[in-house]
Amino acid sequence: MSRFSARTDFARTPNPLALALERHRASGRPLRDLTESNPTRVGLPTPDAALLASDGAFTYEPEPQGLVTARQALVADFAARGARVAAEHLLLTSSTSEAYGWLFKLLCEPGDNVLVPAPCYPLFEHLARLEGVQTRSYPLPRAHGFGLDADAVGDAVDDRTRAVLVVNPGNPTGHFLHEGELAALADVCARRRLPLVCDEVFSPFAWDAGQGRVETVAGRDLPMLTFALGGLSKSAGLPGLKLAWTHVGGPAHLRDEALARLEWLADAVLPVGTPVQRALPGLLAHAPRFQAAVLERVRGNRQRLLAARPVGAPWDVVPAEGGWSAVLRIPRQPGEEATCLALLDAGVAVQPGYFYDFGGGAFLVLSLLPQPEVFAAAVEVLARTLGP
Numbered sequence: 001m002s003r004f005s006a007r008t009d010f011a012r013t014p015n016p017l018a019l020a021l022e023r024h025r026a027s028g029r030p031l032r033d034l035t036e037s038n039p040t041r042v043g044l045p046t047p048d049a050a051l052l053a054s055d056g057a058f059t060y061e062p063e064p065q066g067l068v069t070a071r072q073a074l075v076a077d078f079a080a081r082g083a084r085v086a087a088e089h090l091l092l093t094s095s096t097s098e099a100y101g102w103l104f105k106l107l108c109e110p111g112d113n114v115l116v117p118a119p120c121y122p123l124f125e126h127l128a129r130l131e132g133v134q135t136r137s138y139p140l141p142r143a144h145g146f147g148l149d150a151d152a153v154g155d156a157v158d159d160r161t162r163a164v165l166v167v168n169p170g171n172p173t174g175h176f177l178h179e180g181e182l183a184a185l186a187d188v189c190a191r192r193r194l195p196l197v198c199d200e201v202f203s204p205f206a207w208d209a210g211q212g213r214v215e216t217v218a219g220r221d222l223p224m225l226t227f228a229l230g231g232l233s234k235s236a237g238l239p240g241l242k243l244a245w246t247h248v249g250g251p252a253h254l255r256d257e258a259l260a261r262l263e264w265l266a267d268a269v270l271p272v273g274t275p276v277q278r279a280l281p282g283l284l285a286h287a288p289r290f291q292a293a294v295l296e297r298v299r300g301n302r303q304r305l306l307a308a309r310p311v312g313a314p315w316d317v318v319p320a321e322g323g324w325s326a327v328l329r330i331p332r333q334p335g336e337e338a339t340c341l342a343l344l345d346a347g348v349a350v351q352p353g354y355f356y357d358f359g360g361g362a363f364l365v366l367s368l369l370p371q372p373e374v375f376a377a378a379v380e381v382l383a384r385t386l387g388p
C-alpha cells in the first residue's frame with residue numbers, strides 16, 4: 001500500500017515536447033517563445049514598488065474575508081465596470097487557484113464532480129483532484145467559435161454533479177459569455193440546482209467594444225448561487241503578489257450560508273498578506289495602465305499573425321474576442337505534436353491543442369504577450385513552416 005494519497009499521484013514523466021524544449025534550451029540555440037504567458041517577463045508596465053510599503057504594512061488585523069479597506073476598493077472597481085456589489089459579499093484569497101480549492105471544499109463531497117469546459121486551460125482537473133473531486137467536460141462547440149452551449153452543459157450533468165465552471169472569456173479560446181448564453185446557462189443551473197463558478201480573470205481584456213458581452217456575473221439577479229472569480233495575476237499582471245477575490249451572489253439564503261461557511265474556512269487559513277491588501281487600492285488604480293498596454297500588445301500581435309497568413313494557407317486563426325492567446329486550426333496531418341516539434345526545430349515554441357483538451361481537429365495555441373519583434377520574427381517562421 002502506498003504511503004501517499006492517490007490525490008497526489010500525478011504523472012511526472014515529461015511529455016516529448018517538454019523534453020524537446022529542454023534539449024533546445026540546453027543547446028543554446030535561439031528560441032522565440034510563443035508559450036510565454038508570464039506578464040512580468042515581457043516588458044509590460046509595473047506599479048511603483050513603494051505601494052507595498054504603505055502605512056500599516058506590518059500590522060496584523062486578521063479578517064477572514066479580507067481587510068474591509070481592500071474589499072471596499074474592489075467594490076469601487078466593480079462599480080467602475082458597471083456592477084453593484086457589496087463588500088460583505090466579497091472574499092479575498094491568495095489566488096483564484098486557491099479559491100477553486102475552497103469552493104470545491106464548500107460544494108463537494110469526495111467523489112462528486114464539477115463540470116468544466118473543453119477546450120480550456122488545464123488547471124481544473126488538478127485542483128479538483130487535490131480536493132478528491134472529479135471533473136466532467138462539457139464541449140464548447142467550434143461552430144460557436146468555442147462559445148457556450150447550455151444544452152451541452154445540461155447533457156453533462158449527472159447525479160454527482162455539484163457545480164458548473166465557466167471561464168469568461170475562455171482561455172485560450174477568447175470567447176466571451178454573451179447575455180443569451182448566460183440566460184440559458186442560468187436556466188440549466190436553476191433547474192438542476194447547480195451553483196455557477198465563473199472565472200473572470202481575463203474579462204478586462206476584450207479586444208473591441210462588442211455588443212451583449214457579459215463582463216461579470218457579480219451584482220446580477222441570478223437564480224442560482226454564483227461565484228465570480230478575479231485576481232491581480234491577470235487584471236494587473238501581478239501573479240507574484242498573490243491576491244484574488246471571489247464575489248458570492250444569488251438567492252440570499254444560499255449566498256449567506258455560502259459566505260458563512262467560506263468565512264469559517266478562511267479563518268482557518270488566513271492566507272492573504274497584509275501589505276498586498278493595504279496596497280490594493282493603489283494596485284487597482286495601476287491596473288488600467290497595465291490593461292491598456294496588454295491590449296495594445298495583443299491587438300498588434302494578432303494583427304501580425306493575421307498579416308503573416310498567406311492567401312490559401314492550410315491553417316486559420318480561430319475567431320476570438322479577448323484574452324492573451326491566439327488559437328490556430330492546422331491540418332490534421334502531420335498533427336499537433338509533429339508540427340510543434342518542426343517549429344521548435346526552426347526555433348519557435350508553441351503549444352499543441354491537446355494541452356487544452358481541444359477536440360475535433362488539430363490546433364496550436366500561441367501567447368500574444370511576447371514583445372512585438374519576437375512575435376513578428378516567430379510568426380514569419382510559423383507561416384513558412386505551416387506552408388503552403
Ligand SMILES: Cc1ncc(COP(=O)(O)O)c(C=O)c1O
Binds near residue numbers: 097
Ligand atoms: C482561466 C484561468 N483562471 C485562473 C488562473 C490562475 O490564476 P491565479 O494566479 O489567480 O491562481 C489561470 C492561470 O493562468 C487561468 O488561465
